[in-house]
Amino acid sequence: MMQWEQLLSLKRQGDTNKRLRKEQDETRLGFEVDYDRIIFSTSFRSLQDKTQVVPLSKTSFVHTRLTHSLEVSVVGRSLGRIVGKKIIEKYPALKTIHRYHFNDFGAIVAAAALSHDIGNPPFGHSGEKAIGEYFKSGNGKQYKNELSPKQYTDLVKFEGNANGFKILNETKQGIQGGLRLSYATLGAFLKYPKASLPHKPTPHIAHKKYGYFQSEASFFEDLVKDLGMIAHKVDGEICYHRHPLTFLVEAADDICYTIIDFEDGINLGLVEEDYALEYLIKLVKRSINTNKYHALTTTAERLSYLRALAIGTLINEAAEIFLENEQDILAGKFSTDLLRKSKYHAQISDIIKISVKKIYQSNEVVEKEIAGYQILNTLLDTYCTATKSYHNQSQTAYDKLILKAEGAHFDYKNEDVYLRLISISQYVASLTDGSALQKFKKVKGLSV
Numbered sequence: 530m531m532q533w534e535q536l537l538s539l540k541r542q543g544d545t546n547k548r549l550r551k552e553q554d555e556t557r558l559g560f561e562v563d564y565d566r567i568i569f570s571t572s573f574r575s576l577q578d579k580t581q582v583v584p585l586s587k588t589s590f591v592h593t594r595l596t597h598s599l600e601v602s603v604v605g606r607s608l609g610r611i612v613g614k615k616i617i618e619k620y621p622a623l624k625t626i627h628r629y630h631f632n633d634f635g636a637i638v639a640a641a642a643l644s645h646d647i648g649n650p651p652f653g654h655s656g657e658k659a660i661g662e663y664f665k666s667g668n669g670k671q672y673k674n675e676l677s678p679k680q681y682t683d684l685v686k687f688e689g690n691a692n693g694f695k696i697l698n699e700t701k702q703g704i705q706g707g708l709r710l711s712y713a714t715l716g717a718f719l720k721y722p723k724a725s726l727p728h729k730p731t732p733h734i735a736h737k738k739y740g741y742f743q744s745e746a747s748f749f750e751d752l753v754k755d756l757g758m759i760a761h762k763v764d765g766e767i768c769y770h771r772h773p774l775t776f777l778v779e780a781a782d783d784i785c786y787t788i789i790d791f792e793d794g795i796n797l798g799l800v801e802e803d804y805a806l807e808y809l810i811k812l813v814k815r816s817i818n819t820n821k822y823h824a825l826t827t828t829a830e831r832l833s834y835l836r837a838l839a840i841g842t843l844i845n846e847a848a849e850i851f852l853e854n855e856q857d858i859l860a861g862k863f864s865t866d867l868l869r870k871s872k873y874h875a876q877i878s879d880i881i882k883i884s885v886k887k888i889y890q891s892n893e894v895v896e897k898e899i900a901g902y903q904i905l906n907t908l909l910d911t912y913c914t915a916t917k918s919y920h921n922q923s924q925t926a927y928d929k930l931i932l933k934a935e936g937a938h939f940d941y942k943n944e945d946v947y948l949r950l951i952s953i954s955q956y957v958a959s960l961t962d963g964s965a966l967q968k969f970k971k972v973k974g975l976s977v
Contacts, residue, residue, distance in 0.1 A: 648693025
């Protein structure tokens with residue numbers, strides 16, 4: 530059974546002494562420092578030019594990864610506070626002895642939610658697939674025999690969550706331990722606390738993807754053990770049950786993309802307005818004020834009202850489900866996302882089905898994802914080829930120019946093949962939609 534006091538650890542990478550909650554400065558609480566460090570990080574700021582729904586969209590009202598992440602953090606803070614209030618009441622020693630406050634739960638979930646997309650490549654989830662395809666079936670497959678099975682799977686199943694964990698914690702020149710977030714926030718961030726193998730071994734929600742690259746394996750082990758997360762074996766490999774607050778981070782993300790991606794689809798004209806409003810009304814029919822709703826005169830006003838009501842409804846629902854299942858969650862016995870247990874699950878599923886058909890598979894999205902595949906494949910191949918030729922002492926003049934122009938951004942001199950390839954993949958993943966397109970044009974000689 531996991532313990533809340535251990536799960537709420539304020540420890541940071543590199544600490545030698547325990548950080549106690551009762552010794553914290555209330556005006557600069559450690560969990561709130563986490564949020565600030567994420568906000569001011571370069572990786573977070575780059576999300577303003579990364580796809581949420583439509584790649585390379587020039588439409589001002591469509592969400593980017595940055596606006597999406599900010600909204601998820603707001604929803605996450607509310608979820609954390611609601612749950613935290615009840616947890617503090619249930620375990621009074623958290624407050625009376627250790628001085629934890631229910632707002633601490635909100636701060637942890639908000640910070641983890643703020644960073645939940647920080648490792649996502651350009652061009653949405655197609656960006657992850659493009660990187661993976663390069664190593665699975667493109668020129669990158671030549672490296673397979675030089676890598677361990679887990680190392681190779683890190684590349685062919687390139688995962689934004691694992692990349693995010695690397696970004697938050699990786700030591701770089703002058704930056705020891707990355708952003709040095711609290712262990713509680715990092716634990717809540719880890720949606721999939723396992724390595725890339727075994728791949729999807731069970732239907733358990735924590736096994737859907739993976740949460741760390743082999744380059745971060747050592748720190749991952751230190752983190753989960755310090756937090757007291759529960760280990761279990763799957764196909765002979767050690768995996769871990771989730772930090773409980775991860776379920777709230779996931780619920781915040783699920784609520785936002787379900788409702789707000791749907792709203793974007795309506796604003797883009799991909800989903801018919803009357804048709805869409807009808808589905809949102811079904812979701813909030815138990816709490817809608819019909820007189821207030823019918824007094825609204827424009828579609829935008831009605832959509833805004835229904836969106837706010839839907840988000841509020843699902844926040845309360847997710848918090849209630851968490852609290853009802855808290856003991857199973859602490860014991861590692863809860864195996865699905867919170868909203869799957871919701872009484873509104875059918876309505877949520879209907880909205881997501883429409884979003885998939887009308888938005889995620891729309892011609893505008895598909896055409897730009899095709900362009901994204903070509904752009905990322907070209908960049909990966911250019912950088913990997915230049916790096917390989919450097920180590921083989923077979924550089925062409927073009928390879929030398931590429932490394933001169935771009936080599937400062939990835940660890941091409943490293944003798945370890947895996948670390949070179951992960952470094953290159955991470956750099957390509959760090960690019961925004963616009964900068965990836967710009968660099969593609971440069972390596973192809975299409976712009977000067």
